Amino acid sequence: MSMIRRLPLSIAVLVAAPAFAAPVKADPVRQYRIAHEWEIVRELADFVAIPNAGRTAAEMEPNVRALDAMLRRRGFTVTRIQTDGGKPSIIARLDVAGARRTLGFYAHFDGQPVSQPDWRTPPFEPVLRAGAAVDAPVIDLAGKPVALPPEARLYGRSASDDKAPIVAILRAMDALRAGGQAPAANVILFLDGDEESGSPDIAAQLRDHAGALKADLWILCDGPVHSSGAQQVILGARGVASLELTAYGPARGLHSGHYGNWVPNPALALARLLAAMRDEDGVVTIPGFEDGVKLADAEEQRLLDALPAVEDGLRRDLRIGRTLGSPRLMDGVIRPALNIRGISAGAVGDKAANVIPTRAMASIDMRLVPGQVPDHVRAVTERFFRDQGWFVTAREPDAETLLSHVKVLRAEWGPGYPGYRAAASAPGTQAVIRAVTRALGKPPLVTPMLGGSIPMSVIADGLATPAVLLPTVNADNAQHAANENLRLRNLWDGIDMFAAILRDFDGGGR
Amino acid sequence: MSMIRRLPLSIAVLVAAPAFAAPVKADPVRQYRIAHEWEIVRELADFVAIPNAGRTAAEMEPNVRALDAMLRRRGFTVTRIQTDGGKPSIIARLDVAGARRTLGFYAHFDGQPVSQPDWRTPPFEPVLRAGAAVDAPVIDLAGKPVALPPEARLYGRSASDDKAPIVAILRAMDALRAGGQAPAANVILFLDGDEESGSPDIAAQLRDHAGALKADLWILCDGPVHSSGAQQVILGARGVASLELTAYGPARGLHSGHYGNWVPNPALALARLLAAMRDEDGVVTIPGFEDGVKLADAEEQRLLDALPAVEDGLRRDLRIGRTLGSPRLMDGVIRPALNIRGISAGAVGDKAANVIPTRAMASIDMRLVPGQVPDHVRAVTERFFRDQGWFVTAREPDAETLLSHVKVLRAEWGPGYPGYRAAASAPGTQAVIRAVTRALGKPPLVTPMLGGSIPMSVIADGLATPAVLLPTVNADNAQHAANENLRLRNLWDGIDMFAAILRDFDGGGR
Structure with missing residues (x-):
């Protein structure tokens, strides 16, 4: 099992201090990211280039191999898990000397089918474009590195759902290390290879590996930020x-x-x-x-009511003449x-x-x-x-x-699982909210429910551990559809947030 | 314009005489057919091998060229007609010296799309099988001619709908000629190249060529015999x-x-x-x-009630647990x-x-x-x-x-046209019923309505000429669907019927 030596406490405190203020260029995580943007996007693009809409274990194998290499490079111990006849998933662990807490991150590396006819470029030939439009100029990823506009987007299946968070977590760890920092907690990654089929084996896998997956909090890394662009921490998922x-x-x-x-x-x-x-x-x-x-109870309805109104713009953008149910998008979920x-x-x-x-x-x-x-x-x-x-x-x-x-x-x-929703006041959730606030310089929205499905209930109930959902990708990512894409700014914010969580996690008790 | 010299009246009468009795081996049409079965099936198979589900004029062109050759070989004058942007059709005419009547035959040479996934062999690679089952042994059409079982079936798009009647009419004329007989009437063929799309141009084509299409009766050659296997003459079409x-x-x-x-x-x-x-x-x-x-009026309902019951067997064959509307299949149409x-x-x-x-x-x-x-x-x-x-x-x-x-x-x-139904007592219809009776040795069923659509109304109304529908192919031909096929016995009967009509047509007045 690999270990990272924690820095002496005094240095950690010194380094952590600027994160309480609005982020500045001097922040070592940000400095690292700015210096390595091109390399980070290349790593994600290489990962997206590996087809992951396969329905068989064999088709998913190249993803497993790529992840294994990416994780070992960062010092993780990697365990490949696979239920008979199912697709492979990965448990990776990195222990930190002196850490008394353990943070679990869940993400998935499989993707939705790509049969939609409207793909502008092939789903597994990632293309970086200089702006939000699907026909924005291409930035040649094989060419000479250039300064990347934060509005640039990487197109490809799973560019956002859900390979981006995996790269963001790994790069957050790289950034901490480059700045002489270490995570405040041991780190476990559960990388699901069969999420888009409803994670048919996950309950059994959690049961079989409950010891290796023991953590103080599970952070599920999936889904988009709020469609207003604001970061959100989400209390549950359908x-x-x-x-x-x-x-x-x-x-x-x-x-x-x-x-x-x-x-x-x-x-x-x-x-x-x-x-x-x-x-x-x-x-x-x-x-x-x-x-x-x-x-929704009264508190949850208050959180829902506090979410920014995006409905009018969204309706025009989607060219729909009417909407269903409540006029508020998030009331529906x-x-x-x-x-x-x-x-x-x-x-x-x-x-x-x-x-x-x-x-x-x-x-x-x-x-x-x-x-x-x-x-x-x-x-x-x-x-x-x-x-x-x-x-x-x-x-x-x-x-x-x-x-x-x-x-x-x-x-x-097909396989399925129940919905899940935790209280906003849960200590782990509050710790994540505080870290995100520090990383981005403003508090995130607190959203009661993700409209999409991730096996949050299976993880939280199966491991008897609190869970919270931290999405990072852009809301207009065309997730599950043609021309899925990731806005680079969301990848940068993701690195900042994961780094802040990793650096400062104290179990939520403070 | 080509002509066939009518035989002296005395000979024609002598030759026609046996057709009033039950058909026997000595019948010259039948003799011709038995001697040429292999050649006839080959001619049809070559015709079926030409793809005809095309949606453009260019895709239909090879069919037009094949038909042109087939028709000219029989002495027809061939006129290719095509409305701007439409698909080509054919008007062919053969005048008979001394004939005072003209018979028009309508058939079509385009086919339904072939996208159905269940084709056992490719739709345009015709296969002859020794029996009714889709997996019956193959008779190699490129091999040495063998005696053909009448239950053998030719598989391919338009083997029955509607290339078979075209070959049957031409072979009926060949048979008459081989027996030293001539048609009693001039013959016009209107061969539609766009029927399966609803014959979008036919009304204009009939109007433009009304002179060349002037006939005493139009016989529409499409659709299957009754599902009991009995021959039928049909008074109308939807x-x-x-x-x-x-x-x-x-x-x-x-x-x-x-x-x-x-x-x-x-x-x-x-x-x-x-x-x-x-x-x-x-x-x-x-x-x-x-x-x-x-x-249906009372007479038409009587005709409907007289049709053989096929429903129980059909329901089992189709594996359906219930039927719609009237328990009688033909009541519905x-x-x-x-x-x-x-x-x-x-x-x-x-x-x-x-x-x-x-x-x-x-x-x-x-x-x-x-x-x-x-x-x-x-x-x-x-x-x-x-x-x-x-x-x-x-x-x-x-x-x-x-x-x-x-x-x-x-x-x-899409294009469309109205339904049509004539009275059973119309003289031309009665003439066809008599000829079919002579050819097959028993009277056909008289069916008020074809369930399918052929532009009978457009022809009858557009040319102000009575029309009747004479189907020849087997009812279980899988028309429009995968594994369309023609039962050879139906092709032989078709040749007999068309020969009898051609030989004896007197306008229905006798």
């Missing part, structure tokens, strides 16, 4: 459940003229079912779906959600043939909030399907099944 | 209208967790709209859609229909990402019946969309349009 639906039509594609009035159309039947699952305001209409939901992420049947446009499709498919993701139990959500959803007249099966139905039921629906659930 | 719908979501793909409770999902909105267009029984619920519909031929949004299965899609698309085909006016159908459908809260536009909406409306729907109509 859970997730995902569902693939297949409705069955005739055994072979049928001429829609000869058979269209007699043979049911599976696309229409599925459309009818989807339409019944959610109302025009986005509220899930599956009876029992919201059972147990813990909505306190509730659960159901999203149709895909529908497919037959063909459209030039490829459309006058055929009754043989099947129709839909892909759904659900966002769960504290109080919702995933097993219960699955049960009430399937009961709802049956109440709508469907025979529900998890497998491809045989001829007898198809013939003996009016409507047959295959429902395949 | 019209068609097609529609591509696009519903718009956010301007870029959005993380469904961060935005799913606030940004409307276009897939769900479109699903809701589709679900509102048709009820669970398949009845179109667009107000005014059925305005003017002429349902008297009514109009609306089919969802495709839906597409985001992605499903392994490619699904947790994103709110930027748009959702659906492709719809409508089957129109006599009494329905396509313009009216389009108008009431768009009114229905507006009544459901949509702003409807034919073009890609700009940002201002998207921002200023709650829901924006792009509706693009």
